[in-house]
Amino acid sequence: MFQIFRASRDLLPEVVDILNSNAPLFESIVIDPANSDEVNVTLEWAQENFETREFYVIRDEGSNVGFATYQNLEKFAYVGFLFIDYGKHGKGYGSALVNYLLWRTKLDNLPALRLFVNKKANWALDFYRKLEFTILSENKEEILAMDNGIMEPFFIDNHVYMEKRISQ
Numbered sequence: 001m002f003q004i005f006r007a008s009r010d011l012l013p014e015v016v017d018i019l020n021s022n023a024p025l026f027e028s029i030v031i032d033p034a035n036s037d038e039v040n041v042t043l044e045w046a047q048e049n050f051e052t053r054e055f056y057v058i059r060d061e062g063s064n065v066g067f068a069t070y071q072n073l074e075k076f077a078y079v080g081f082l083f084i085d086y087g088k089h090g091k092g093y094g095s096a097l098v099n100y101l102l103w104r105t106k107l108d109n110l111p112a113l114r115l116f117v118n119k120k121a122n123w124a125l126d127f128y129r130k131l132e133f134t135i136l137s138e139n140k141e142e143i144l145a146m147d148n149g150i151m152e153p154f155f156i157d158n159h160v161y162m163e164k165r166i167s168q
């Protein structure tokens with residue numbers, strides 16, 4: 001049986017390993033050179049992000065098998081990163097984490113959970129479609145014009161902006 005909990009700082013080395021384990025998956029798609037460090041992150045990267053994002057870890061049988069980050073951006077909630085250990089995909093861990101973050105969003109009384117997905121990561125697009133996320137926009141100008149430019153610090157080129165509405 002798995003559990004999901006908010007990660008403490010001492011779990012960040014494992015978070016980094018989980019994220020980087022997915023490098024083989026991303027090699028199959030051309031990564032924008034500007035984001036070439038997408039699946040090659042460091043402990044410093046994790047520590048920096050830990051200052052502004054809530055990190056949640058999913059643990060099964062004593063092993064940490066995935067993580068996601070959550071931020072309350074006041075108008076909606078935002079998932080910056082969601083990674084399951086490369087050898088452990090397809091076991092329901094990713095869906096469990098997303099469902100947890102949807103519950104977390106509802107707890108914050110926010111109307112939607114939003115995120116960016118790499119346009120070429122068909123597996124991730126399929127995953128979020130299955131969880132009933134819909135595309136808000138694929139257009140940079142349009143995305144940056146939304147909500148008084150709130151996504152400016154988060155925007156990533158060649159990514160699709162998706163959301164799932166929360167039923168209150």
Ligand SMILES: CC(C)(COP(=O)(O)OP(=O)(O)OC[C@H]1O[C@@H](n2cnc3c(N)ncnc32)[C@H](O)[C@@H]1OP(=O)(O)O)[C@@H](O)C(=O)NCCC(=O)NCCS
Nearest residue numbers: 022082083084089090091092093094095123124126127130
């Ligand atoms: C995307 C990711 C988080 C999915 O997590 P997961 O634990 O493997 O997914 P689940 O087992 O919960 O799958 C739920 C559904 O998503 C879909 N799905 C999952 N992986 C898929 C894949 N590789 N190809 C197509 N559909 C997929 C399936 O419909 C699946 O439902 P099913 O098992 O009933 O067929 C995981 O594959 C991952 O960490 N990938 C690398 C990082 C990444 O791409 N993150 C998100 C992009 S920002």
